Amino acid sequence: MDDRIHRHAEIIVDRAIDLQPEENVVVSLPPVAEDLAVALYEEIGKVGANPVMLARGDRGIGTDRAARAYLREVDPDDLTEPEHLLSLFEHADAAVVGRPHENVSEQSDVSTEVGSAFAAAYRDVLNARLDTKWCLTHYPAPADAQLAEMSTEAYEDFVYDAMLKDWDEVEAHQEQMVEILDPAEEVRIVSGDTTDVTMSVKDMVTLNDCGTNNLPAGEVFTAPVPDSVEGEVLFDKPVYHQAREIQGAWLKFEDGEVVDFSADQNEDVLEGILETDDGARRLGELGIGMNRDIDRFTYNMLFDEKMGDTVHMALGRAYPATVGDGVEQNDSAKHVDMIVDMSEDSYIEVDGEIVQRNGTFKFEDGFEE
Structure with a gap:
């Protein structure tokens, strides 16, 4: 594993969320960022905190493909506050959210009406996450490199130069x-x-x-x-x-x-x-x-x-x-x-x-x- 991934995880746990023993932390990363998830779990284990994993984002509806499938079928009038997810964040002390992509255009055919209704329904979930010690971060996935019109290696250097600073x-x-x-x-x-x-x-x-x-x-x-x-x-x-x-x-x-x-x-x-x-x-x-x-x-x-x-x-x-x-x-x-x-x-x-x-x-x- 790239040593920069370990350094990234250390900065998140030690500085960004200042995680303490026995605290509850939600880690939300998609499968493409598994290396970062592994490095984070190592650091969380060293601290003695309690992690739980979501597949993507702070809204609990899974990968980009799963989210697209759901949002294309759901009636916006049926979108209500997800009390189980709200409870998760209400009982969390910290949250780490990363948003790298496997396909940056996966939800391009989801209507803006549904997207807005979804955001409104999940407002309290967002508020609960923001009440924790939270960190929003990134992992240099190839799809994001492609969107930036960069090679994967060049994009990795760009991402870590921006993040691994004094x-x-x-x-x-x-x-x-x-x-x-x-x-x-x-x-x-x-x-x-x-x-x-x-x-x-x-x-x-x-x-x-x-x-x-x-x-x-x-x-x-x-x-x-x-x-x-x-x-x-x-x-x-x-x-x-x-x-x-x-x-x-x-x-x-x-x-x-x-x-x-x-x-x-x-x-x-x-x-x-x-x-x-x-x-x-x-x-x-x-x-x-x-x-x-x-x-x-x-x-x-x-x-x-x-x-x-x-x-x-x-x-x-x-x-x-x-x-x-x-x-x-x-x-x-x-x-x-x-x-x-x-x-x-x-x-x-x-x-x-x-x-x-x-x-x-x-x-x-x-x-x-």
Whole structure:
């Protein structure tokens, strides 16, 4: 087995979920990631914790092929909360979820209506998983390499270069951005003549993603005040959702809500996201990518949202840890990240001060006022 897989498992167990003896941990990985599952079970055994395995994701409906078969046959009106799966996560102390694929397009013929109904039915399951010590991670499966247009070996190197880092060093570097954003009141994102959006982050909490909930990590993120978002955004990187590629997604916000939208490709998928529930028309996250070992777009949001020189905004659910006391939380069933390239003709402004220009932060060499 590749030594990097063992190192990956060690980081998950020791740092990301800080697993302790006798704790209950759910491991959710498909068969293509069996090597990572084996390495994780070794590390869990060393700790003396109690693992249980799901085949894929945190929604308990098996492999991609099994999930497709179910979702193509089920009536969306029959989808209800799965109490047995909810109970599993309610009794778990930690959860590790990986989403590599054997076929990245397996669910491309599942309707957006069913996908949205499924997300709504499993909302409490997601909430229960997020109440644990959780880690979302990846394994370099050949299908994901193919989607990224890379050889399997090159993709493995890319994945592990992004994940097997000195996360203490990353934490210290990113903390400089946390110190700027956490006490702030307003953020403005400008990119060319297609994106100019402002939002309040007053009383919200900024988190330093440095090898805990996500592997790879490498972002600083918070939640906007739900009704504060104003302006227009062109997401110039594709959105890969439910095995479909949305190109050129454009959103217009007024009083925090999407009031107009379009896309160059698969606009109906974007519409399906927005129609999931009221919260899906509002932002739940503003994230700033800072992992420069992620230097190319791979159609995997776990990596793409961390790319240096990008920001991402998520329609839907806000992570509870980013929502300040007394502030409304966006509790949508959806959380869909979308990316803006900030490498050229772009800037981030915090309380009237430009803190990043063309991808370079004010605390880095090469920053231009």
